[in-house]
Structures are given as structure tokens and as C-alpha cells.
Amino acid sequence: MNKLSSPLFNPLTLPNGNVLKNRLVMAPMTTCCGFYDGTVTDNLIDYYRERAGSIGTVIVECTYVDTLGPAFPGAIGIHNDDCIEGLSLLATAIKERGSKAVIQIYHGGRMVEPQLIGGQTPVCPSAIAIPRPNATVPVAMTAGEVEDMIEKFGEAVRRAIAAGFDGIEIHGANTYLIQQFFSPHANQRQDKWGGSRENRARFPLAILEISRQIAKKYASDEFIIGYRFSPEELEVPGITFDDSLFLLDKLAQIGLDYIHFSMAATLRPSIIDSNDETPLIDKYIQLRSAVLAKIPVIGVGNVVNKTDAETAMAHGYDLIAAGRACVAYPNWAERIQKHNDLQLSMNSDQRTNLNIPEPLWRFPLIHSMVREINTKKFHAGTYQQTVSDDFDNQFVINVELGQDFIKDLSLVNAEKLDHVSIRNFNEIKERILAANSPYVDAISGATSQCDAFKKAVTKAISTSYKVATIVEGGDADDKSCDVVVVGSGGAGLAAAIEAHDKGTSVIIIEKMPVIGGNTNKASAGMNAAETRFQQQAGITDHKEWFYNETLKGGKNKNNPQLLHYFVEHAPAAIDWLDEKGIRLNNLTTTGGMSVDRTHRPDNGAAVGGFLISGLLKNINDRGIEVMLETSVTDIEMKDGRINAVIVRDEEGNEQRISTKAIIIATGGFGANAQMVTHYRPDLADFVTTNHKGATGSGIALLQKIGAGTVDMNEIQIHPTVEQNTAYLISESIRGGGAILISQKGKRFVNELDTRDKVSNSIIALSEHYAYILFDEQICAENKAAETYISKGLAVKAGSLTELAEKLNINLDSLITTVERYNHFVKQQHDEDFGRTTGMRHQLNQPFFYAIRIAPGIHHTMGGVTINTKTEVLDTHAEIIKGAYAAGEVAGGIHGGNRIGGNAIADIIIFGIQAGDQAAAYAKNH
Incomplete structure (x- = not known):
């Protein structure tokens, strides 16, 4: 193939005279692979070396210029001279392969989490928190600190030159510090650094000015200086596209070698004016000044194949950057010369061969590209769904599915919706596409709308499965699997993962429109004694202590066999979670415990959401089917064994699912006021912390097939x-x-x-x-x-x-x-x-x-009777063959009072056991 047959492979001369061999750029994607002190690691060098060569320019991920600047764990620094040695090895690895090496410099500002900077409070132009849940209010920088920060950026440029980089990219995007100074939301200062648009532009202009001064002093004339920007902000008041044009023109007058749009898609339109579908690059080309027109422009976002890049160039970009495509295809620039059917996917066993560092592999954006072998396939096509939120807003959504991935979502009736709804849709769409799953976290404050959007995708997937079954000659109304899990809280998800990993087919049934159940509300942590995390923290603990304190807390009413199993298997459950990427290594204590044995996320966050998010990633990785808004109405028995379940969806359609085993993990009955007062009339006027699905439905289902119960009044x-x-x-x-x-x-x-x-x-x-x-x-x-x-x-x-x-x-x-x-x-x-x-x-x-x-x-300690294998027992204490139960639906573990932190331990320990035992039973029958 003629190299010059595509404009992508033509060279480009920058304003400073430096010649790039082609128009392709590796986008700066964070890897989180730096040492604790910000220095470069060997696997980071290997990662970039592998991707250099055929691509014209490699922009290394952002490096922080100050100790208060890292916006994520494992960030690499350029904040002191100790960083130069490692950065030099990195630059050399890229340049030896024939690519230009450019490095981003930045400061996170108010986007920095305190735990990343030793508990200190992040800084910002003004003491205004980013408008996101739980955001820390930053400290406003003094005028002197602003001047000092400019000097720190200058020192960072000097270090980049000393390390041998061909250039730097000033990171003025992604709501980091430089953008914060230009933002009318983040910057409400009254001195020369704030107020008018001209004053708010002073800081980014000063950063560029000092960068050019340092380059003139220490580098050749061909040293590259680029600027990355986010064209708009959603904050009110926020940066408008007109504001960005104003700033870029001022920067161009000082002197730039390129500007870099920071967007999720090269042809993205305005995120502020939803009625204007004109790509921002088109508006930019039309409105830019004469001086700005001389500066090359980089586009980035959703570029995978050659046609994606060529289309972007046709709209006016001079250079095209690819992020995820370079992760999946280290020789991406070479591959797109020969292929135009690349998919953003990687098999789960390819990490080492692709030289992808472990932290990057775990990123949701990258992890969503990982495909497990033999994942259940969709029937490719577009499925239109109509859904509503709790406020009777109706959304018509087209869900486009590939064979094994969610390809796209679009709002058919967008013109009838308000700006906020469209913004929420676009945000949840990005999360769904990134995760390749509808099971993603909702946007804070927009849960109802997000649930509706996610519901459209789950319905589309369900429909596609049915179509696929019919195409393959099967009966779409008669499903079958080895194990049916009823309930999608922590116990159900853990059980499903374990049953799947033991070689059985699994379907999860959930009556609510969202996954997680009461586990979503859990906040304290997970109790376990004699864990490696306790040992690492120097905490002395004993399982015997844990047993005795739980027994005492439960008023000596706990089932001794269940309690022994619970205590003995708690450390292994902590390790099981850790193996699944769910690390609970921060320790605290709860009432009734004598030592720190309550394990929670490292940042001290509530355990529930963290746990469900981690388990869902594992569910998604395994392609386990989840049927939302579907209730089990009956359990079918044959020859004294579980034979099938009958389910009904929200529209009243019934379906039979043949199965060998069921795991009931539907939680307790704390939200069923009638059931609560039946057993405890004294609690009639109490509020409940339970989610509305905690109605005891699983207990009732099992009672219909003869299950016994215990401790129902506890x-x-x-x-x-x-x-x-x-x-x-x-x-x-x-x-x-x-x-x-x-x-x-x-x-x-x-x-x-x-x-x-x-x-x-x-x-x-x-x-x-x-x-x-x-x-x-x-x-x-x-x-x-x-x-x-x-x-x-x-x-x-x-x-x-x-x-x-x-x-x-x-x-x-x-x-x-x-x-x-x-x-x-x-x-x-x-x-x-x-x-x-x-x-x-x-x-x-x-x-x-x-x-x-x-x-x-808060918690119903009573439930159906089980043994240590989680087998459900009937009223005569005999095993009901093929029926298992785990979590709050089962009684006997906690006795007369549950200790805080024991519920999460309960659902994980017995969820794993239920999945293990149900899988073994299904294989033998």
C-alpha cells in the first residue's frame, strides 16, 4: 500500500519547524503506574516503548508539577529533579523507536482527593468545591501561591527538557487547575487573577509564557509546546465555546505548536446547547481567528479505524489521537494501514502480551474492552425501547447491539426533553458504553432517570437474547440454566460469580429495576478476624474472640454450627474479594467488637456501593445474564428436587426457566411493615433503613415448598x-x-x-x-x-x-x-x-x-433455616434438594442481635458457599 494514499500518513511541519512523520498521535491516557513518590516504573517504560514506532507522536500521560497536584493514585510526577532520571528512560524508550516524545504537565487543583496528598486540603483559585457528590471544599490560593505555581510549571518544563522529551503539552482541560483558573465557576477571585474573562485568562497565559521562556533558555528551537483544552463546561456559570475561542486566540498570539481538543468524540457537538448538532470542530474552523488558523489541531475520541481518523481530518483536524485503540493495538498506526475492521476488545488472557500494566487493565474504560471467552452473544441489531422515570417523563431510546458489545444508544425523542435530561442521558450512555453493560452506577441526584435509561438497555438485551434463541432454532419462552440466583444484592452476586467460576451456567433474577438491594445501603464494612490486612496493620486478633463477641452480641441465640463456619471462613472471603479486584484493607471497629476487624475500602468510603460496583464488574466480565424487574412467582419441584422457576416480568409476561438448583438471596423483610408488625407489634411506628424491595418474598417462596424458619421475631x-x-x-x-x-x-x-x-x-x-x-x-x-x-x-x-x-x-x-x-x-x-x-x-x-x-x-435476623452448606431445610430439618439460601433471607447466624459489620461478612461468606454448593449439586444432577 502506498504510504501517502491516506492523508493520515503524510508528514506535518509544526510552526516551530519540527516535522512529525505522520498525523497519528497516541493520546495521553492515565495508567496509574507510577511509584508512590511519582517516579517512573519499568512496566510504564515497557508500556510506552511497545506503542511507539509506527505512530508519529506519543503524548505521555499527565505529570504533576507539585506535591498537591496528583489527581489519581499511581500518578507520575515532574515535581522535583529526582523524577528526571526515570523520565529520561521513558523519553529514550519512545524516541529510540522513532516517535516524537511529548509529555503532559498539569496540576489537579480542586479535583485532587485529600487522601492522595496525605490528608491535606486541595487548592483552587477559589474555595469552591467541584459540583459533585462528596467533593472537598478546596483552599483558595493566595496571590503569592499563584505566582509560585507558575514557577513550578516552569520548573516542570525544564525537567522535561532535561529528560530529553521533544516537547510538553500544557494540560488546560479536564477541569484541572489551569482550566479552573479560566472557569467562572471555579474562579471567583477579585484580584488580577479573577473576575473578568481577561483576568481569568491570565493564569493559562502565564503558564504558556513561562514555558516558552524556559524552552528558549534550555531547549532547541524545535521544542514542541502544545495546549490541551476542554471547549465547554457544564457548570453554571461555566466556560462557553466562545470563551475557549477567546483564550485560544490569546495563546496563539504568544505562540503554540498545536492545540488539542479534549472530548469524548472527535465530532462531538455542544454539551451546553443540545439543539445544535454541529460538531464543535466545524464551529471552530468557521470561527477561529487568522492567527489561530496557523496552529495545527489535534482531535481525539472514538477513533478506532482508519475511516474514523480520515473522517475527523476531513472536518478540519490536522492530527488525530487515539487512546483505547493504542491500548488494544500497540501497533495501531501500522494496523490501520491494512485493516479497517478493528474492534475495541481484548481477550482476558492478553494483558501480558500487550504490555498493559495491571492498574490500567483494571480501569473501567479499559476493563470494559476485556472479553471473556465464550461470553453469551447478542443478536446484533437496533432495538427501540420506550421507558419512563418516576416523574412520568417518557424516553424513546434506540439501543444498537453488536454481537458481543453495546454499540450505541440514542434518544429518539430528544427534542421533547429538557437539557438536564439530555445531559444525564449522555453521561449514563458514556458509562454504559465504557462498561459494555447497563449495570453501572447512577448519576447522583438523577437515579430515577438513570434507572430508566439502564432499563431500556436491559430490555433491549433481553429481546436480543430471545431473537438469538429463535434464530438458533430454540424456544424463546423456555429457558434453562444450571443455577438460578434470585436476588442481586451482595449474596446473590457473590453466589452467581462463584457458581459461574465453578463451571455452571447462571441466570440472576431481580424484581427491582436496579441491582444491589440492601447492600447498596451498607456503610460500615466487613468483619473478619486473622486476616492478612490485620497482620499488615499490626493488629492482633483471633477467630475465637470474633466468635465469642458475635455470640455475646447475639444473646447466645446464634446457631453454633453456622457461626463457626462464618468465623472460620471470613478471612478467605476477604481474600476472595481481593482476588476479584475488591480490596477491603482499611480497618475500623463497630459496636460489640474489641479490635479493629471491620474491613472497608482504602479511602474509608461506605462499603456497600464499593462492593456492588466491584461485584458487578465481575458479573459483566463473565457475561452472566441478569433479568431485572422480574419476579419469581413459583418454584417447580419434580421427584422431590428443584426443577424450574416460573418468572413474571413487569409487563406480566410469564416464562419458565428450567434449572437444577436455585439460590435464594432476596434479603430480609425490614421494608414489609405488615410482616414486621406481625412478629413485633412494638415496632409498628418505626422508620426503616431498608430499600423497598426488602419484603420477605424469598422467605415466602421457600415456605411454599416446605422450608422451615427460625428467629422470625428477632x-x-x-x-x-x-x-x-x-x-x-x-x-x-x-x-x-x-x-x-x-x-x-x-x-x-x-x-x-x-x-x-x-x-x-x-x-x-x-x-x-x-x-x-x-x-x-x-x-x-x-x-x-x-x-x-x-x-x-x-x-x-x-x-x-x-x-x-x-x-x-x-x-x-x-x-x-x-x-x-x-x-x-x-x-x-x-x-x-x-x-x-x-x-x-x-x-x-x-x-x-x-x-x-x-x-x-434495620435488619431481620430471622429467616429460613439452612445448614453450613447453605442447603435449605424443611420444617422437619430435612434438606430440600437443590434449594440454597444466603444472606439476610436465612436465619440463625446472628441470633438475637446482629453486630455491625457482620452482615457484609454474612452475605459474602455464605454467598460464596451457596454458589459453590449449588454448582456442585447441579453438576452431579
């Missing part, structure tokens, strides 16, 4: 529930050092006693409520606290005096209580209530927070 109330929203305030907050105070400003209980005792103590107060009190240090160490604050559940005060005033509490009583508690913390001895755990810090770090709480229905 219903736990959780002591710390915000009553207006029924939002549970995690026990990890008290485990992190918080106290409970009455309206009189006094402590009244050991905050980390068992839940029943703490609940009863609150009920005994004359006001029947209390406050959970914590400070900024506890907030920083427990990410769940940020959620409560962002939801407006907490009263915030700069001092105890202010807090007392806001709560109408006697100031002297409150100060005396806190000072006395702080004294107990200092001496590690609670003279008043005998508290021995969670006394980590004195409460003395403003801000102070208080959340008004009272008990609410």
Missing part, C-alpha cells in the same frame, strides 16, 4: 437513623471516634455497645432522640461522613459554642461533656460508660458536626 433496630430521610448513619462514624449526646448535651451510653443496647438507651431518653457528634478529623477519615454532610443531614459549626446555639443545647454541658470525653481519650479509659474501642482522637478539630438520630428498623 428484628434489629439500628440506633443511629436520621428520621426524616430514614438514612442510616454508619457505625463507622462512632467507630472512628464520634460520641452520642442527648438534648441536654450529655453522653448517656457506651456508643460502641451492641446496637440493641444503644438503641434502648436512646429510646429511654425523655426526647427519644440523640445527636451523633464528630469533628473534622473524623470526617476526613470516614468518607461516609461527607455523604451525610452533602445531603444536608448534619449541622455544621465552627466551634462548640456555635454548635450548642444551633442545637439549642446548654453550652456549659456540651463543653464539659466534650472535654471530659477528650480526657478519657487521652488516658484511653472511659470512666463513665466503659467504652474501650474507637477512642481514636480527641474531639477538638473544627468544624464540628451533629446529626439528629433515633432508632429505625
Whole structure:
């Protein structure tokens, strides 16, 4: 093939005279593969070396210029001279293969998470948090710090030159610090660095100016300086396309060698004006100034094949960057000369051969490209679905499916919808396409709409499966599999993964429109004793302690056999999760436990969402079918064994699924008021923390085939529930050092006693409520606290005096209580209530927070009877063949009171066991 037959392979001379051998660029994609100190690793060098050569230019991922700048773990730095040696090896590896080596420089600004910078608060032009859930309010930079930051960017350029790079790309996109200075949302300063558009442009212009000065001093005239920008912002007020043109023109006047659009698709239209479908590159070509027209433009986003790149060039781009395509095809530039049918997919055994570092392989955007062998296939085509949200908004959505991937989504009736709905659709569309699955996290504040969008995809996939069955000569109304899992909380997902990995076919049935069940609401963590994470943290623990404390907490009513199995297999369950990419290595404690054995995510986040997201990735990887909004109406028996289940979807259509085994993992009945009051009339007026699907349906199903039950009147109330929203305030907050105070400003209980005792103590107060009190240090160490604050559940005060005033509490009583508690913390001895755990810090770090709480229905300890193999037992304690149960649907494990952190342990330990046992049974029958 003639090399010049496509414009992609023509050389390009930059304004500074440097010649690029072709128009193809490797986009700067984060790998998270740096050392803890930001220096370069060997696998990072190998990764870039493998992708250099046929491609004209490699832009290395962004490097932070300051210790407060890394926006993600494993970032690489250019913040001190110690970084130069490794960066030099990286530049050499790229250039020796014949590609230009350019490196991005940036600072994350308010996008930086405190845990990435040693708990410090991130910086920003103004003290305004990014408008996202749980975002930290940054510290506004002083004028002197702004000047210092410009110098740090200059020093970064010097280091890039010393390391041998051919150029730098100034990262003024992705809402990082440089963009924050130009943003009217992030920058509301009143000095020369903020206010007018001209003033907001000063910082990026200063960065370019110092970069050129350093290059002139230390580099040749051909040193490349590019600028990456995001053309618009969704924030209000935010950067408009007109603003971007203004800034780019100013930059061009100083001197640039290229500009780089930062968008998800090369031909993306405006994200602000949804009625204008003109690609922004077309508007840019039309509106750019004469000086700007001399600067080459890089386009990026959804470029896989040669036709994608050529189409982008035809619209006016001079250079075309590819990200994921370069990951999947290290010799991408060479391949597209010969092929035009590349797919963004990689087999699960290709990571080593493709030289993809482990952290990058786990990125959702990259991991979604990984294909397991023998994944169930779709019937390719476009399936139109009409869905509605809770507000009666109707969405007509075309779902385009390839043979084994979700190809595209489009809103047919977009012109009838408001801007917010379209924005939400576009965001959830990106998540679904990236994950190649409808089972993705919803957008905060738009759960109902997201559920509708996801529902359209699940319905389309279900329809495609039926079409595929018919095409293959099968009966679409008669399905079969080895194991049916009913319920998609933690127990159900763990069971499905384990059953699949033991070689059986699995279908998950979920009556709700979303996956996760009550597990989504879990916040504390997962209890386990004698784990490797405890050993690494120097924590001494024993399974015997765990057993005795759980038995004591359960009022000695726990089933001893189940409890022994639970305690013995907890460490292995922690490791099982870790093997699945779900690491719970941050340790805290909960009420009733004597040591830190509650395992949670490293950043202290609530365990539930983290767990479900991780399990869903594993479900997606395995191609396990999930039938949402589908209820099991009957279990069919034959010859004393499970034979099939009858299911009904939301539209009333019934279907029979033949199966050898069922695993019921439908949770408890905490949201079924009638069932709760049947067993416990005294709980009639209590709010519930349970999701609305926790109705005991699985218990009823199993009772119909003869299952026995145990401990049905053992219903736990959780002591710390915000009553207006029924939002549970995690026990990890008290485990992190918080106290409970009455309206009189006094402590009244050991905050980390068992839940029943703490609940009863609150009920005994004359006001029947209390406050959970914590400070900024506890907030920083427990990410769940940020959620409560962002939801407006907490009263915030700069001092105890202010807090007392806001709560109408006697100031002297409150100060005396806190000072006395702080004294107990200092001496590690609670003279008043005998508290021995969670006394980590004195409460003395403003801000102070208080959340008004009272008990609410939380967990139903009773359920169907099972043995240690999770086999369901009938009323005569005989095994019902082929029936298994795991999680809150089963009784006997927790006795008369569940310890905080034991529920997650329960669902994972017995979920794994149920999947293992059901698979073995199915194989033998």
C-alpha cells in the first residue's frame, strides 16, 4: 500500500519547524503506574516503548508539577529533579523507536482527593468545591501561591527538557487547575487573577509564557509546546465555546505548536446547547481567528479505524489521537494501514502480551474492552425501547447491539426533553458504553432517570437474547440454566460469580429495576478476624474472640454450627474479594467488637456501593445474564428436587426457566411493615433503613415448598437513623471516634455497645432522640461522613459554642461533656460508660458536626433455616434438594442481635458457599 494514499500518513511541519512523520498521535491516557513518590516504573517504560514506532507522536500521560497536584493514585510526577532520571528512560524508550516524545504537565487543583496528598486540603483559585457528590471544599490560593505555581510549571518544563522529551503539552482541560483558573465557576477571585474573562485568562497565559521562556533558555528551537483544552463546561456559570475561542486566540498570539481538543468524540457537538448538532470542530474552523488558523489541531475520541481518523481530518483536524485503540493495538498506526475492521476488545488472557500494566487493565474504560471467552452473544441489531422515570417523563431510546458489545444508544425523542435530561442521558450512555453493560452506577441526584435509561438497555438485551434463541432454532419462552440466583444484592452476586467460576451456567433474577438491594445501603464494612490486612496493620486478633463477641452480641441465640463456619471462613472471603479486584484493607471497629476487624475500602468510603460496583464488574466480565424487574412467582419441584422457576416480568409476561438448583438471596423483610408488625407489634411506628424491595418474598417462596424458619421475631433496630430521610448513619462514624449526646448535651451510653443496647438507651431518653457528634478529623477519615454532610443531614459549626446555639443545647454541658470525653481519650479509659474501642482522637478539630438520630428498623435476623452448606431445610430439618439460601433471607447466624459489620461478612461468606454448593449439586444432577 502506498504510504501517502491516506492523508493520515503524510508528514506535518509544526510552526516551530519540527516535522512529525505522520498525523497519528497516541493520546495521553492515565495508567496509574507510577511509584508512590511519582517516579517512573519499568512496566510504564515497557508500556510506552511497545506503542511507539509506527505512530508519529506519543503524548505521555499527565505529570504533576507539585506535591498537591496528583489527581489519581499511581500518578507520575515532574515535581522535583529526582523524577528526571526515570523520565529520561521513558523519553529514550519512545524516541529510540522513532516517535516524537511529548509529555503532559498539569496540576489537579480542586479535583485532587485529600487522601492522595496525605490528608491535606486541595487548592483552587477559589474555595469552591467541584459540583459533585462528596467533593472537598478546596483552599483558595493566595496571590503569592499563584505566582509560585507558575514557577513550578516552569520548573516542570525544564525537567522535561532535561529528560530529553521533544516537547510538553500544557494540560488546560479536564477541569484541572489551569482550566479552573479560566472557569467562572471555579474562579471567583477579585484580584488580577479573577473576575473578568481577561483576568481569568491570565493564569493559562502565564503558564504558556513561562514555558516558552524556559524552552528558549534550555531547549532547541524545535521544542514542541502544545495546549490541551476542554471547549465547554457544564457548570453554571461555566466556560462557553466562545470563551475557549477567546483564550485560544490569546495563546496563539504568544505562540503554540498545536492545540488539542479534549472530548469524548472527535465530532462531538455542544454539551451546553443540545439543539445544535454541529460538531464543535466545524464551529471552530468557521470561527477561529487568522492567527489561530496557523496552529495545527489535534482531535481525539472514538477513533478506532482508519475511516474514523480520515473522517475527523476531513472536518478540519490536522492530527488525530487515539487512546483505547493504542491500548488494544500497540501497533495501531501500522494496523490501520491494512485493516479497517478493528474492534475495541481484548481477550482476558492478553494483558501480558500487550504490555498493559495491571492498574490500567483494571480501569473501567479499559476493563470494559476485556472479553471473556465464550461470553453469551447478542443478536446484533437496533432495538427501540420506550421507558419512563418516576416523574412520568417518557424516553424513546434506540439501543444498537453488536454481537458481543453495546454499540450505541440514542434518544429518539430528544427534542421533547429538557437539557438536564439530555445531559444525564449522555453521561449514563458514556458509562454504559465504557462498561459494555447497563449495570453501572447512577448519576447522583438523577437515579430515577438513570434507572430508566439502564432499563431500556436491559430490555433491549433481553429481546436480543430471545431473537438469538429463535434464530438458533430454540424456544424463546423456555429457558434453562444450571443455577438460578434470585436476588442481586451482595449474596446473590457473590453466589452467581462463584457458581459461574465453578463451571455452571447462571441466570440472576431481580424484581427491582436496579441491582444491589440492601447492600447498596451498607456503610460500615466487613468483619473478619486473622486476616492478612490485620497482620499488615499490626493488629492482633483471633477467630475465637470474633466468635465469642458475635455470640455475646447475639444473646447466645446464634446457631453454633453456622457461626463457626462464618468465623472460620471470613478471612478467605476477604481474600476472595481481593482476588476479584475488591480490596477491603482499611480497618475500623463497630459496636460489640474489641479490635479493629471491620474491613472497608482504602479511602474509608461506605462499603456497600464499593462492593456492588466491584461485584458487578465481575458479573459483566463473565457475561452472566441478569433479568431485572422480574419476579419469581413459583418454584417447580419434580421427584422431590428443584426443577424450574416460573418468572413474571413487569409487563406480566410469564416464562419458565428450567434449572437444577436455585439460590435464594432476596434479603430480609425490614421494608414489609405488615410482616414486621406481625412478629413485633412494638415496632409498628418505626422508620426503616431498608430499600423497598426488602419484603420477605424469598422467605415466602421457600415456605411454599416446605422450608422451615427460625428467629422470625428477632428484628434489629439500628440506633443511629436520621428520621426524616430514614438514612442510616454508619457505625463507622462512632467507630472512628464520634460520641452520642442527648438534648441536654450529655453522653448517656457506651456508643460502641451492641446496637440493641444503644438503641434502648436512646429510646429511654425523655426526647427519644440523640445527636451523633464528630469533628473534622473524623470526617476526613470516614468518607461516609461527607455523604451525610452533602445531603444536608448534619449541622455544621465552627466551634462548640456555635454548635450548642444551633442545637439549642446548654453550652456549659456540651463543653464539659466534650472535654471530659477528650480526657478519657487521652488516658484511653472511659470512666463513665466503659467504652474501650474507637477512642481514636480527641474531639477538638473544627468544624464540628451533629446529626439528629433515633432508632429505625434495620435488619431481620430471622429467616429460613439452612445448614453450613447453605442447603435449605424443611420444617422437619430435612434438606430440600437443590434449594440454597444466603444472606439476610436465612436465619440463625446472628441470633438475637446482629453486630455491625457482620452482615457484609454474612452475605459474602455464605454467598460464596451457596454458589459453590449449588454448582456442585447441579453438576452431579
